[in-house]
Amino acid sequence: MTAIMTAAHGEPGGPLTLIERPRPVPGPGEILIEVAAAGLNRADLAQRAGRYPPPPGASDILGLEVSGVVAAAGPGASRFKTGDRVCALLAGGGYASHVVVDEGSVLPVPESIDLVTAACFPEAMMTAWANVFDRAGLKPGETFLCHGATSGIGVMAIQMAKVYGASKIFGTAGSEDKCALARDLGADIAINYRTQDFEQVVKEAGGADVTLDMVGGDYIQKNIGAAKADGRIINIAYQNGMTATVNFGLVLMKRLSLMATTLRARPVPEKSRIRAAVEKDFWPHVASGKLRPVLDTVYSLAEAEVALAHMDKGGHSGKILLKV
Template sequence: MRAVLVRQPGDASQLYIGECPTPTPKDTQILVKVKCFCLNRMDINQRQGAYPPPPGASEILGVEVSGIVESVGQSVTKFQPGDAVFGLMGGGGYAEYAVMEQELAMPKPDALSFQQAAAIPETWFTAYQALFFVLGLKAGEDILIHAGASGVGIAAIQLAKQAGANRIFVTAGSDEKTKFCESLGATRGINYKTEDWAAVIAQETANKGVNATVDFVGKDYFDKNIATLAIDGRMVLLAFLSGAVLDGVNIAPLLKKRLRVEGSALRSRSLEYQTRLRDAIYKHVVEEHFAKPSESYKLFIDKEFDWKDIAEAHRTMESNQTMGKLVVKVT
């Protein structure tokens, strides 16, 4: 089969379409003829050699696809050849064929295109996990979501609104992005390039702070994130785009305010954990909203690419100018 391969760790020019063996599904796996896959920030890190796939996963980039079931393993009972599916995998999505565990695959509703279906798994799984599995967000609480116009941010805003969050603060890098976030349900979008987001939140909350924070930035935001959390506040760290090593950190507020700071990842989680997450997403997001006409949740695709333009797609993600997902069609 053909797949997007990496000549050597480096920039987007190292990506090319080459030949490699077609994977064989194990007993509990399905083989999917890929229609579409989506880009994620981890793909850039893996391409650069900084984020190896988990043990046993394909070395090929890509963790979310949509397509048609080509064949199934001996123990598969939930799917058969010809079914339209989408779902999550540890790796291997940038290819003509990919394998995924049947427990992580989802039937594609007729209401969703293959492009839309491919845009759901990684971002909505990550956002749902962060808000409910880790932070335990409750109705009436205030939340701060950084990178609000990212794929995960877009999902998190909508999930928080649906869950009854009181105020949803988001940061983004342009006025266009902050207005977009507010159109999704954010109470206040803050342009971090022109405003002091911590000062804005302090003013908006009368210095009480927020109950929960979703952060991707790390080092540069850590002190302000801690200062912005309310008593008994919780923060989940999903990435560290500005770096991971902090100097001269004052940990006294952690004790004084009884704060909980937790790191979280999805790709390295157990199959059992990912299956529980998949079941929650399919029931509460896909079946209740995306599978039928609904104004509650919306999917946003920023651009679509043919996979022969995969290098351009990666450069587009690295530009940090996107609002929504980047979808790639396998042709």
């Protein structure tokens, strides 16, 4: 198979080159996918720089999600048959023409969705569900603050909160155009974090029951200030810093919960549980068009270097894909 590798010798940080590898063989419960497209994730930048090694047993090739066609099924894998259109969450290996994955991490692609575009969904929807709905327990009628509202994750989290019945959705973004997109996706109040103080805006509008944060640093104290009583704040990244000076007085007085999770290293059965919940509760809305993909740019697999530089620069909204 063809794949993109970090330099010829796998050294982190080096140039990305196309390489040939033996095609993987699906093991028990796994399927082999002939990849149509791979989704880029911000974690790919960290892995490429040597700061986010793949978990034990995962492929050393970049790529946390793909869409494609089932090429073969391993022993005992029964959810899909050869030729089925699918998309999948991976622990690695997506920047390639073929990848194997446990069938529990795989979703069927509805007829209404183009196969390449389907790579926009798995990582974003499963991350949003695992954090906003499962761990932080957003309920219909509650308010939701989503930082990075037009990130690959944010565009799905906002739409999912909307269809689930959140009473008010706040989204932060770094430009007026991105704020307009956040409103278009369902944010009631879009906040340009470069010109507005989100803590002030959210507090004045009644506060947030659930906050999804990927910024960290100084946002940690401000999220606490913007939270309603019994609020839940969940971090999926700390782009502004892993450390902060925090006054926990308000955490105590407002009975807040501070949480953080990662998806990639979770055990296979746990990923299967998350996929099953997404498939049951939100996948019908993808098929109907109520939850829509936000696709920024499609590059070819050979252009992985340019695609990652595009993500690193940060001007994109929604997903960047590599077409194989």
